Amino acid sequence: MKRLLITGFSPFGGDGINPAWQAVAALPETVGAWVLYKRELPATFRGAPRGMEEAIREVEPDAVLMIGLAAGRAAVTPERQGVNEKSARIPDNEGCQPQNEPVIPGRPGALYSTLPVEDMAEAIREIGVPAQVSESAGRFVCNALLYSTLHALEQAEAPVPAAFVHVPATPELAAGRDMPTLPLERIVAALRAAIEAI
Numbered sequence: 433m434k435r436l437l438i439t440g441f442s443p444f445g446g447d448g449i450n451p452a453w454q455a456v457a458a459l460p461e462t463v464g465a466w467v468l469y470k471r472e473l474p475a476t477f478r479g480a481p482r483g484m485e486e487a488i489r490e491v492e493p494d495a496v497l498m499i500g501l502a503a504g505r506a507a508v509t510p511e512r513q514g515v516n517e518k519s520a521r522i523p524d525n526e527g528c529q530p531q532n533e534p535v536i537p538g539r540p541g542a543l544y545s546t547l548p549v550e551d552m553a554e555a556i557r558e559i560g561v562p563a564q565v566s567e568s569a570g571r572f573v574c575n576a577l578l579y580s581t582l583h584a585l586e587q588a589e590a591p592v593p594a595a596f597v598h599v600p601a602t603p604e605l606a607a608g609r610d611m612p613t614l615p616l617e618r619i620v621a622a623l624r625a626a627i628e629a630i
């Protein structure tokens with residue numbers, strides 16, 4: 433069977449939970465042809481790429497799928513690209529709040545996801561969960577992790593495809609705040625469908 437490294441993030445921005453990691457943790461150990469290797473990454477500009485590097489070394493995956501929270505979005509959104517810019521609206525969990533800094537100096541403005549993001553979105557819609565490909569993963573830790581992972585995998589000897597999926601808030605996370613939500617089981621089902629499509 434093939435090895436899928438799948439990551440979620442620790443809580444950030446003052447929240448006590450992160451549905452991205454909760455959904456990854458709730459996935460079964462295998463999905464279709466894939467054995468899942470789950471890792472929780474810190475929601476920090478420094479820690480996330482480091483954790484990813486370590487996980488890639490340990491797992492030697494055939495593909496990498498990163499999951500993050502995009503509170504405010506109503507759909508599950510596979511990201512088409514990561515951009516080479518860090519600009520943070522809020523400090524990360526280490527107090528780091530870069531503005532207009534490159535993720536990797538001297539590299540191109542954008543790197544494209546190398547998994548079939550359109551097929552993933554389609555597969556999610558087919559199980560009745562709203563999904564669409566997103567053109568922007570933001571400028572915070574999630575985008576930086578996507579960009580730095582695509583960059584690192586480009587340098588790898590064998591091609592390892594990777595993509596990032598942002599998920600909406602859950603009712604538990606929203607806790608009365610006015611934002612669109614999706615129940616955790618629907619997010620988990622969407623991730624299963626996305627994995628089956630890669």
Ligand code: PCA
Pocket residue numbers: 441444450452475499500501502569570571572573574575
């Ligand atoms: N979402 C944030 C960082 C961690 C997470 O789950 C983001 O979209 O950048």
